[in-house]
Amino acid sequence: xxxxxxxxxxxxxxxxxxxxxxxxxxxxxxxxxxxxxxxxxxxxxxxxxxxxxxxxxxxxxxxxxxxxxxxxxxxxxxxxxxxxxxxxxxx
Numbered sequence: 001x002x003x004x005x006x007x008x009x010x011x012x013x014x015x016x017x018x019x020x021x022x023x024x025x026x027x028x029x030x031x032x033x034x035x036x037x038x039x040x041x042x043x044x045x046x047x048x049x050x051x052x053x054x055x056x057x058x059x060x061x062x063x064x065x066x067x068x069x070x071x072x073x074x075x076x077x078x079x080x081x082x083x084x085x086x087x088x089x090x091x
Contacts, residue, residue: 055061
């Protein structure tokens, strides 16, 4: 019976391909893990700050909303009317 061409192709490909040495596999894997670790550290460092930035941009605060509305200290903020020196004489 004639051999299947695909089976012969498979056999020649298996003979041609050499498996990677174990140390090379470990090196590639540790390199990939290093990249994932780096991105994980970046996300861990900056992602909470991005959320805080969005909350601050929409006017929220970082206090827990379960304790009631956030009270802002408005004593340090002055209106523009208080800072307006008025018309200056001599102009």
